[in-house]
Amino acid sequence: MPEMIDHISPSMLSLFCRCQEAFRRRYIEGIKLPPGIAACIGTGMHKGAEANHRQKMGSGCDLPVSDIQDAARDGYHKAVSDGIFIPAGEEAGASAELSKGVDTAVSLATAYARHVAPRIRPVAVEYKMEAAVEGLPVPLLGIIDVLDESGWCPDLKSAGRKWPESKAEGNLQPPIYHYLLKVTRGIEASMSFEVITHKGDHQPIPVNVRDDDLAPIVARAKGLLHTMQSGVFLPAEPGHWMCGPKWCGYWHSCSFIPNYKKCARSNAA
Ligand code: SF4
Numbered sequence: 001m002p003e004m005i006d007h008i009s010p011s012m013l014s015l016f017c018r019c020q021e022a023f024r025r026r027y028i029e030g031i032k033l034p035p036g037i038a039a040c041i042g043t044g045m046h047k048g049a050e051a052n053h054r055q056k057m058g059s060g061c062d063l064p065v066s067d068i069q070d071a072a073r074d075g076y077h078k079a080v081s082d083g084i085f086i087p088a089g090e091e092a093g094a095s096a097e098l099s100k101g102v103d104t105a106v107s108l109a110t111a112y113a114r115h116v117a118p119r120i121r122p123v124a125v126e127y128k129m130e131a132a133v134e135g136l137p138v139p140l141l142g143i144i145d146v147l148d149e150s151g152w153c154p155d156l157k158s159a160g161r162k163w164p165e166s167k168a169e170g171n172l173q174p175p176i177y178h179y180l181l182k183v184t185r186g187i188e189a190s191m192s193f194e195v196i197t198h199k200g201d202h203q204p205i206p207v208n209v210r211d212d213d214l215a216p217i218v219a220r221a222k223g224l225l226h227t228m229q230s231g232v233f234l235p236a237e238p239g240h241w242m243c244g245p246k247w248c249g250y251w252h253s254c255s256f257i258p259n260y261k262k263c264a265r266s267n268a269a
Contacts, residue, residue, distance in 0.1 A: 019236035033249035034083035044105025047075025072109030115202035130179035
């Protein structure tokens with residue numbers, strides 16, 4: 001069964017931790033759902049930053065803000081045109097939300113250009129890393145946004161509001177990226193989240209990673225493989241924020257949701 005996946009990434013493991021059934025639908029049945037509007041906004045901002053980082057590796061200078069905004073706008077439109085998840089019942093307001101989304105993506109890219117870009121001297125952009133870990137039959141895989149020449153690895157996040165302090169603590173990305181940078185580039189990277197809110201605020205969150213942080217993640221990854229072997233996938237915790245039609249695109253076809261609830265939603269919509 002583990003041959004169904006040839007690596008484990010932070011996003012895979014994170015989905016498995018939230019809902020094993022959603023993981024099964026996504027990675028075993030192969031049903032990939034389109035992103036929501038918020039994710040497309042984040043993609044737009046990332047595309048603006050990526051365009052800047054790629055050229056800055058050669059030029060050493062940041063692009064004009066208007067160029068970063070253009071790349072963010074194009075990135076948002078491309079993400080939306082590739083397909084978007086609109087929860088049932090929210091179709092009526094979707095068109096206005098999509099129009100607002102492009103403005104938000106551009107303002108996020110503007111905040112990135114002002115607050116984050118000048119501090120980064122990129123040596124690697126959208127860098128894919130893969131490495132084996134002792135005791136795990138498949139390698140870990142991660143793709144970082146950018147690596148600064150000092151060994152700083154900032155991870156850009158878009159968010160509706162500022163993150164609570166605890167949110168960065170439990171994130172699986174920093175320990176996995178830290179390990180992969182050590183193995184693939186031989187560096188002790190310093191990690192941070194650079195959160196840009198939809199209001200344009202910048203919230204830098206340094207993350208202190210120690211080597212010991214990897215062991216609990218590897219234990220979770222082993223649990224994932226064990227679950228795949230058993231074929232028994234648990235649903236999300238009852239009442240979990242993700243387990244509803246607004247946040248889970250599998251909700252309407254999920255065997256763990258009683259039909260009367262799905263019918264009630266359909267009738268309401
Ligand atoms: S509806 Fe709930 S249990 Fe079903 S896949 Fe989604 S989050 Fe998991």
